[in-house]
Amino acid sequence: MECWRLDDGRQTLALAMRAGGLPEVIYWGPPLPDSEDLAVIARAGEIDMTGGMLDRTPPLSICPEAAQSFPGQPGLVLHAEDGAPLLPAFRFEAAETGDGTLALVSRDTALGLTLTARFAIDRGTHILTATTALAADAPVRLHWLAAPVLPAPQLSDEMIDLAGRWCGEFQPIRTPWSPGIRLRENRTGRTGHEHFPGLIVPGRGATHTGGEAWGFHYGWSGGHRMIAEELPDGRRQIQWGHAPGTERTPATRFETAPLYAVYSAKGLNGCAVSFQRHLRDRIVTWARPDAPRPVHYNCWEAVYFDHDLEELKDIATRAARLGAERFVLDDGWFGTRDDYTTSLGDWTIDPRKYPDGLTPLIDHIHGLGMTFGLWFEPEMINTDSAAFRAHPDWRLGAADQIPGRQQYVLDMSRDDVREELFGQISALLGRYAIDYIKWDHNRVLPYPDAAQTRGTHALLDRLRAAFPTVEIESCASGGGRIDFGILGRTQRLWLSDSNDALERLRMQADAAMFLPAAVTGSHVGPRTCHTSGRILDISFRAWVAAMRHMGFEMDPRELTDHEADVLARVTAWWTDNRGWLMTADIHRLDSPDPAIIAEQHISRDGGQFVVFAGRAASSAQIAPRPLRLTGLDPEASYEITLLNRDDVTGLSRGQPALKAGAEIVSSRYLMSHGISLPWAFPGSIWVVNGRR
Template sequence: MIDETFQAWRLDDVRQTLVLAARRTRLPEVVYWGPPLPKGEDLGTLYHAYALDVTGGMLDENPDLSILPEASRTFPGQPGLILRAQDGSPLLPKFCFDGADETGDTLTLHYKDDDTNLRYTARFQTDPDTRIITAKAFLDSDDPVHLHWLSAPVIPGPQLSDEMIDVAGRWTGEFQLNRTAWSPGMRYRENRTGRTGHEHFPGLIVPCRGATNTQGHAYAFHYGWSGGHKMIAEELPDGRRQIQFGHAARMEVNAAKHFESASLYLTFSDDGLNGCAVAFQRHLRDRIITPANDKPRPVHYNCWEAVYFDHKLDILQDIATRAAKLGAERFVLDDGWFGQRDDDTTSLSDWQVDPRKYPDGLGPLIDHVHGEGMTFGIWFEPEMINEDSDLHRAHPDWALGSEDQTLGRQQKALNMGLPEVRDFVYDRMAAILTEYPIDYIKWDHNRVLPAPDADQTRGSYALLDRLREDFPHVEIESCASGGGRIDFGIMKRTQRVWLSDSNDALERLKMQHNAALFLPMSVTGSHVGPRKCHTSGRILDISFRAWVAAQRHMGFEMDPRELNEHEEAVLKDVTSWWKHNRDWLIPADILRLDSADPAVIAEQQLARDGSKFVIFAGKAETSDQIAPRPLRLTRLFHDATYRVRLINRESGAPATLSRGTPVLKEKAIEVSGAWLMTQGVTLPWSFPESMWVLEGERL
């Protein structure tokens, strides 16, 4: 809608409406984002009703909180664009309307500033099925300019919110949720490590007052970029709130004529954090990921924590045989197969098979793996280089950063912005993928960069894109010392993530629960680790380890020769259960449950048609209350009847400690969805570091 005094546009799906409006030809503001509005809503009235009053101590008119707040218009907060000319002088454009394109579910708005010869474009795209709005910003200039900061389209924060939830973490401790109160001033988070980062996952959830996992209003954001990002959540002096996401500041090293943000993924939920989670899960799985094949997700075996760098063909063949008997369908050869790679000090970038360990090449191992009915995968760290490598001796100038830089894991990063570097790495990787029947790459990234550089990320994307085009059948996992590179940008080019280098099931239980706010089961690798965890030293029961892995894309990562008969039997049973159910679990929605007991971390995986579900109720610590509290389920049909049964009763505590007779100990129950969502199921007593698993079926 356009007239002489204002302009307005709206975007809709079945769960949300977003309204943009502008005074005359200025950049628009988001004047409404929330539950769907009637189709006939008068946007002019909305625009005028959105305006704030003016009182003492304020300007005579409130500056626009536009999708690109402009410093030139007396905006009192952080601007959406910081730009300099080549001579260093600041550029302060005032953008004016230059056209709009509305095509299907996409709205593209064009603006220009004739004084600076700059053009700004904002694009918004709705997805009626996943309920994600994708927003992106573009900047063009007639002359090369230096970009310090460009935000994706800026969104106002809700007023009826007391806090925001963002995501921090560390190595072996990814996806930790932070709750920060809104207050006057700015919440500023920036990752300058040159990759997505363990420390600052590019996501934000803003719950409104009273929201929980299963109820209430919430707004969520994810910035799909792998090179480090900046987030600003600011409360202005007048009380308005703005949320900005973009590349980390000063990532564009060179002057250029064209810049663009990554995609900012937005969603509004009217059923708590789960509504945001399901939107992100579905959008990533159904819109972002490009599968390498149409086969069911295979049970995964990785040999890293079994042998590390000590590769011996006969031992690996024995391990492969044992893994296959446990139910593995893919065998992944991890670090140590190339160059002179006996530890992490040498050979990165020398991607040729080590003849000392594999005198006949990888063929004998791959033939054995195939003979056991498994596909074969292999580890690469393509963007990295050791100083002790043939390539570094020939081309020390191909390393990113200074000669005297601090190393990370004994290595440097290759300069992926150089075409000759990408060509070299491509040729080495393509030679291996051509010579051997390889179906899977574990693509690692084990150090932060010496400085953030957008060209590095774009170069890595280009290498991935080229390999995907030439070897489309090869699935790729994004690993960066575990979960250091997980975002929708890298997932456009990969099919799986390694959530963490920790195989500690207790830590995984917590991480997986939080990561489900953004990630579906299909991409989230989770492995049964060794009896004694190599990163925590914790010893956990095989049943708990197996069921935690079965919550996501299941695999094993231990030496199977350590397993006793009982452990083998449990692992086979849980793996068989996962295979039997994976066809409906992979597209299922992961719903975080509101647990009355803080010691219990519980989730409900619900089939897309609502016909069945599974409950994973993990007990992370000793409960304060002596008896278990009921666990409420969610998103069931109120009037439907469900059969619910406990499928792992044998995992429970001994009769001396669990002496009662809860009905689920003995048999299934048939109850209404209303009862399950209002009263909830009461589970038997259990030890800490254990898991109850329930199956439900709509009758």
């Protein structure tokens, strides 16, 4: 028996190889003592056998094998080039260990296959990263390859994964563990609104702020599959990989995307903070690392396709007065693009709208002290375009497929397609002072295809190398392409096309299980939301946007003087505090009132925090329940201040201390009793600042 372990001070991952087969995870949880004998652990963890079982328990290895009579889903489904099924039986060959890294190599000599599982542990973020690679001596057809398979805890009653839809992303789904499979499979070809590739497995009794939890994220921008399976003998396994069948051609090498995983002894927030930090500090490559995150203004919901230079200048001037620092020109500037039906693929400036090009608008925006960003949808094409008329064969999929929003997908696996797109986009980036690209993706693929995803990644990589200071936002009808794979090539994401602050309040809180504030765009929308029809107060809209990377997306000409003043004041607060906010950890609070969605942003040094307590509905009881805080220095006291006391309504008739001014209390009180907030209407928010 050979054994290995990876440690980061917060967790231990231990593996063992028994009888020459594939290694398996024998422990994943709180740190084991350095002196722990892993061989003893491996033997101690073996399960008993009884009637109805085989004479030896098939191993739940890092790639469970069908050839081993494994009673659950195998980690590899493979065929020969002629389509004949292959049933590998791997034998362990070698291990390579490094500082926080481990590579385990196994081989099936008869079939000419080599399986390599790689693990790395980050002692700063506590994220485990794992990949599986398959090499073949001759071309084979891959149906399914799982990243290294990890066990799920036994003392867990449910799992939490995330579903969604357009304007309703990041909806938590709680599923009880039971014999059989919880299978989530994305066949849309992009990450998808419907199936965010993330999973949280809470230990029994875990909450946001306490208890054990295990977290998983598969960092891939294409179709994916998640399997959470309880075997007949009670063991549980978690598998992640590309959607089956998306490797469409035989090859001699395949590799999964990285699986990111973490154990937490501090509730769901422990997983969330690790994912937030790892994405922000390890995966995102910032275009201008030392520059503050700028306040955005996006013109889409102000003008849509109706671009008029003088109107846009006026809008930009008003946005700058409110505090905007970047102006993004959205869809409608290219080809003859007056609606959704035309010009995708023709990335040349519309001379009808911009007879002198973009220079007059950009010069005006620069004169206001703002930078300039531009919208693209490079992976798409309209049949009414010069590009399609010249290259109808560039369309991905059949000619009679169902269009989406009158558009089709370009085949990004083709070198000539990527070359043409790079030429058109780089020509604009080279000619104009463009600091930012909003990269959209407004329809699903006709079928999932891993080569399509790799092609998009390759184009993004080439553009980033050629224009390293240009920031890119990932948008796909809002949150349709959000994952650590795309965020290794972009610096911002558009969480949802919904600018409804009430919907955003819930979405942002649930997305924070994986996403930090610095990459999560959030905009103050119009008074009447364009996607929900709801009318919400400007203070609520502004503070909800200030919970993430702040921006505006409305016609500023609609604002009353009062609304403009509120928006400018909240924006000024955000810019004054963004230096620590954009590196803060987001902790979801365990609210005793289900009507309250609350989170606490804590600076990296623990010296300050801000609590956002949003009221999403009416409460069952009359008075607000105290809201417990979390993650504070247990020996410190904090001065806490209600930042938006002006929002107190006449129906709030009592005298909670926060209504009168700042108060100084111990962290023990704040974390055991909590803060008492004033009464408020639904669709409102309290913002509390704290300083040690």
